[in-house]
Amino acid sequence: MDDLMAPVRVDLSARRGDFPILSEKVHGRDLVFLDSAASAQKPLPVxxxxxxxxxxxxxxxxxxxxxxxxxxxxxxxxxxxxxxxxxxxxxxxxxxxxxxxxxxxxxxxxxxxxxxxxxxxxxxxxxxxxxxxxxxxxxxxxxxxxxxxxxxxxxxxxxxxxxxxxxxxxxxxxxxxxxxxxxxxxxxxxxxxxxxxxxxxxxxxxxxxxxxxxxxxxxxxxxxxxxxxxxxxxxxxxxxxxxxxxxxxxxxxxxxxxxxxxxxxxxxxxxxxxxxxxxxxxxxxxxxxxxxxxxxxxxxxSIGYDAIARHEADLVAHALRRLPEVPGLEIVGAPVERGGVISFTMADVHPHDIATLLDRSGVAVRAGHHCAEPLMRRLGLTATARASFALYTTRAEIDVLVDSLTRIRTLFV
Structure with missing residues (x-):
């Protein structure tokens, strides 16, 4: 019965070809762009x-x-x-x-x-x-x-x-x-x-x-x-x-x-x-x-908000399952309903170091106070790293993020 009630997964990976920048290499690695909450990439029609x-x-x-x-x-x-x-x-x-x-x-x-x-x-x-x-x-x-x-x-x-x-x-x-x-x-x-x-x-x-x-x-x-x-x-x-x-x-x-x-x-x-x-x-x-x-x-x-929402809900659920596998990582907040944005910290590793080291693996995330300094103080933090998803994000990219974070963690223990 639970399987029947589960949301239908929507795979929008075929749309990635609409975004030419996603074929770029960063430090010799495939670009994994997880900073769309700051600014999304642009499709060819635009x-x-x-x-x-x-x-x-x-x-x-x-x-x-x-x-x-x-x-x-x-x-x-x-x-x-x-x-x-x-x-x-x-x-x-x-x-x-x-x-x-x-x-x-x-x-x-x-x-x-x-x-x-x-x-x-x-x-x-x-x-x-x-x-x-x-x-x-x-x-x-x-x-x-x-x-x-x-x-x-x-x-x-x-x-x-x-x-x-x-x-x-x-x-x-x-x-x-x-x-x-x-x-x-x-x-x-x-x-x-x-x-x-x-x-x-x-x-x-x-x-x-x-x-x-x-x-x-x-x-x-x-x-x-x-x-x-x-x-x-x-x-x-x-x-x-x-x-x-x-x-x-x-x-x-x-x-x-x-x-x-x-x-x-x-x-x-x-x-x-x-x-x-x-x-x-x-x-x-x-x-x-x-x-x-x-x-x-x-x-x-042309894609439809329903398809986008289901796709991003699947990505968020996948990320919330996988990110806690990283030793010392803590996800910030647990709201009743969460969109495609996840902020996190890692014990003994500054968010700026996280973002810099992830970049060496081709992974783009945001780090800092995210133009929300009073919120950071309310949370007892000075900064977080933030991964944010878009219609072109894939589960595989989240897996790359998790694997890269796990490697980073080994550098600080």
Whole structure:
């Protein structure tokens, strides 16, 4: 009966040929790329889409009346519609292009933050990336907003009792929480967070930088108010990100930056703003990168999130079985639901040494505080090594990681 209930394994190894970089050698070894949570590799459709746009149709968008500009504008705006469909957003006009998740969060901190009153609070959690911490510190210092921290459990899950406590006085204006931790792999029950935030009179923002890589996102089902993600983790290029927000909120928010394309009219005395989303897209945008993001979304959808999720669940389960075989290795955290991210330490071996020595075997992992220093302090650590998985990762690569770690361990005993 247990075998019948076990998840079906999905092998996506045939897709590895779509990623030309995976055929590279590192120090004479086959590349084992286990750093996709930092930035994923790019498939040929993304590379080709951007190269084709540069070769055959590039021009600045929106303001040109010639054929090339109109063609590029159509390609750019088609991606806005594509992103709206990806998120199940009610309107494509709720999609704002930014340069990354960090800029998207800063936009909300600046523009939605302007609507908060001194004495109101913003809530984040103990496991946030610096991108979802520092902008709120800046808002606190600039506008007198209180910054509150929702705790996590020792296992690495969001502590919902602790969240209820920081929400209890009704003074919270916004809850900004990661949807999936880039350190622990923790997948947060976002709908539960949204329900609690809204019951307390607060709006809610989810940082989906990690989660959108591993699962389908429906902002309506999550009952989110804002959702952000970045292109380079979703197999797309760097330099492009997305903010989705409810139209009523975006309408009420002042612009983030001033300049071209975000105005309706300008005189020396005053300026009036363009409609959402253009109100938040000042200057020439990342045109080619947006086109590349569209190609990345098409690529992911051609595989399907269900297949990707099953594949990565199999990889996580395999890694959680095999990594404890390494003497002295400890996996950090044991969340109820974990995405394709596993952080670990090894007795008597610094994470930076782990990463450096793994590199000699062709294995790429991340080491350090992962832009989450407060989380490291909460865990009683200064750094971890982190292996992160993608649709092109294989069980065999995890086995190479384990074998390499075992050899490293012998050097320190």
């Amino acid at each position: 590379i080709d889409a951007m190269a084709d746009a540069m070769r055959h149709q590039y021009a600045n968008i929106h303001r040109g009346l010639h054929w090339m500009s109109e063609r590029t504008t159509d390609a750019y705006e088609a991606v806005r519609s594509q992103v709206a469909a990806l998120l199940n957003a009610p309107s494509q006009d709720e999609i704002v292009f930014t340069h990354n998740s960090t800029e998207a969060i800063n936009l909300v901190a600046h523009s939605f933050g302007a609507l908060l009153k001194p004495g109101q609070a913003v809530v984040i959690s103990e496991m946030e990336h610096h991108a979802n911490l520092v902008p709120w510190q800046m808002l606190r210092d600039r506008a007198g907003i209180e910054l509150r921290i929702a705790p996590i459990t020792d296992a690495g899950d969001l502590d919902f009792d602790g969240l209820a406590r920081v929400l209890s006085d009704g003074q919270v204006g916004l809850v900004a929480i990661t949807h999936m931790s880039n350190v622990l792999g923790t997948v947060v029950d976002a709908r539960r967070v949204a329900d609690m935030a809204h019951a307390a009179g607060a709006r809610v923002l989810f940082d989906g930088s990690q989660s959108i890589v591993h699962r389908a996102i429906d902002v309506v089902a999550l009952d989110a108010d804002f959702f952000v993600f970045t292109g380079h983790k979703l197999y797309g290029p760097s330099g492009v990100g997305v903010l989705w927000g409810r139209m009523a909120l975006l309408d009420a928010m002042p612009p983030f930056m001033g300049g071209g394309d975000m105005i309706s009219s300008v005189s020396f005395e005053q300026a009036t703003w363009a409609r959402v989303p253009h109100k938040f897209e000042a200057g020439t945008p990342a045109i080619l990168e947006v086109i590349g993001l569209g190609a990345a979304i098409s690529y992911v959808e």
